[in-house]
Amino acid sequence: MYTAEAIGLTLNGRALVRDVSLTLEPGTVTVLVGPNGAGKSSLLKLIAGETAPTSGRATLDGTDIRRLSPAVLARRRAVLPQSAEVAFAFRVDEVVRIGLLGSQPGTEARIARLLERVDLPDFAGRSYDSLSGGERQRVQLARALAQVEVMDPDKPRYLLLDEPTASLDLAHQLLVLREARAHAAAGGAVLAVLHDLNLAAMAADRMVVLVAGELVAGGPPAAVMTDATLASAFRIAARVNAVPNGPFLLPQAIVPEGDVLSPR
């Protein structure tokens, strides 16, 4: 079980994350939403073990992740980062290969299969530098999925995604969410930071809302995506609608009263 226990991060006197407790349940997708600057990425970095918390801790099966070696942690959780810069002119297949944590037999077929999964067939030999932002992001996704493939098979595998849909077109946004769902269906757990509330509601078993570093709401999308929560978290007055498989929000449904489009 991957758990954040009252985790917090204070930098230069500013609390970026406060007292967040969160458990990633195997078999589920947890989506973290919140306004800009709410501390979503900081929280993800704390949970990934990349940043040391200033209070609380993140644990994996009861052990503080800061006490696990990077190699052990890498066999249990993969991270899709936001930035996608690669120094030097690596090829796409070389970037994906790094996720395989040391090559095994069948590596090339494996890389080809992973690239096909992220809709980049025939990209293996391309230079990473030459790709568009969306293509790079999918290469990075393939790398994270590669890491998932070589993880400890007997334990739940954790996948942390930081804005995985940021520069993707709609078809590829859905592709990423399908991969997240498939990962959960295979017994893994996903924590994803998403900006698009509708995509979040679609993909999530559980939505958690972070505002100013604090969790203000958490639960199934239908329970979290309510007029009241959106009003307090995002400061928009809107009518949430619903279809049989979940809630949705149209920007047009934002109530045109007061000066809702300008900051407070």
Next chain:
Amino acid sequence: MTVAAAPGVRVSRRAAGRPAAVVGIAACATLAALAFVGALAIGPVTIAPTHVLAILADAFSAPTDEIGTALRERMVVLDIRLPRAVLGLLTGAGTALAGAVMQGVFRNPLADPGLVGVAPGAALAAVAFIVLGAPALELLPAALQTLGLPLAAFAGSLATTLVIARLAMRDGTMSVATLLFSGLALGALASAGTGLLVFISSEQQSREFIFWTLGSLGGATWPKVALVAPFVGALLIGGPFLARGLDALALGEAEAFHVGVPVERLKRLAILAVAAGVGACVAAAGVIGFVGLVVPHLVRMWLGPGHRVLLPASALLGAAVLLAADICARMLAAPAELPLGVVTALVGAPFFLWLLLRRRLIG
């Protein structure tokens, strides 16, 4: 077989016109071997390569006087040219490998120990040890007396690397501009310090200064080789173990951590290895520019940036380039000898400019 397993998917090992890794490394090894034999064969007395090989083979088996080579050729090869060639092999491999590793750690192709002041820092420490340490030297045990010079150079290169890293890193990210400018400033400062010390110490001033700032294999002796070998050896043997980590580091420090690389330990080890290698090379042969910059760059263009291939190939090609440069340094103005750094800069600098104009390197 992998291609058949996934029809329609082109699984290409050698896309982008790259030769296979084995071919590339074999080619670099061949060049190094050719340059090594060339360094033994070419000189005021030219000796046929077959003779060179016969003399070498004979020296490593039971020495007899019944080989067909003259004693004089044997002496020239084994006593005069061999230590110089071995030193060239070591310093060339060490300089290029140190460049490749440092560029990997700093995630920038311009982070060359010569360019960013690390090698000049080593030279300054070495000169300081000779000039200022000399009076105290007699008090030291014999082992420290001989090891003192490479250790001082090692300390100098380590200190410079740490200062540069400190200056260029801010909030976990590195500014390339700061790295280069602070490196240039530190390098100039170190060279000025070296000049000052050399001129204070009076004897043979300009020749000494030229040795430290432009490099030479001229003073090669077996004891010198023995002194350099362990330090460069540490880099040569340790370097390849850093390969996977350096590949992952190209994605970013956080990303390298995500895939299981102990980033801080990797950086510390790499910086120590670079400092040891650069320090030893500088202590033995002075500051030789451009090899650590141009050689890894060439290898990246030719064989790709993956460190598993880049590191050994750079070491081999670096040895080849330095030995070839030393042959030129000995022959171009014979019987006088050009400083080695003059040759490497004459070839390396224009070549590097051409590279810069051809493709963007910064940013």
